[in-house]
Amino acid sequence: MRKLRHAVEAVYDVRWLAAVMLGVHLFFLLLGYTAASLRLEWAIVMREEFMNSLRGYVPLQSVAAHLREGSLLEAVVITFVHNLGWGAFLSTTLTGVLLFLPALVSSFRALYVGLVFYGNVSSPGHLLVISGTVLLEFGAYSISAALGTALGIELVRRGDVRRALHRIARGYAVVALLLLLGAAWEIAGIYFLMG
Secondary structure (H helix, E strand, C coil): CHHHHHHHHHHHHCHHHHHHHHHHHHHHHHHHHHHHHCCCHHHHHHHHHHHHHHHCCHHHHHHHHHHHHCCHHHHHHHHHHHHHHHHHHHHHHHHHHHCCHHHHHHHHHHHHHHHHHCCCCCCHHHHHHHHHHHHHHHHHHHHHHHHHHHHHHHHHHCCCHHHHHHHHHHHHHHHHHHHHHHHHHHHHHHHHHHC
């Protein structure tokens, strides 16, 4: 319980940055969705290129194979590890040493999700699965981006980098929890929709 309290305190320290990052996610998600719905040429091209790039994406293929076999736990673990390692730490926290790069990564990620959303929701159940996944994952990514940006700010100010690193280590318990819940929600929802 004490570790959870420390994790929540670490996130509370960067709450304003996390709120900004959440706003970035939501703005670009809506921008992508709106651009795709208006059939803007740049949005259609980006959407098609992104969808084509997903076809050969190894983690996605592995998750799909496990889902077809009914191996839900393996699919959840692969999704969680990928989202925690690549989706959160490498792309939005570690990039914080370059100060506002986490916001840039977040904006592109959300834009692509918005582009893909349009035309790919086939039922209310599908919308529920996607919405829950996006809320949990974007919540985690907003926190990881805030933690990374806070590190970058400390580096620029020549501030307390050790404290920022300690905050990241503690705050990642919340990031990991949200991503684990997101992976479980997503995989269970997809499996349910497949059946």
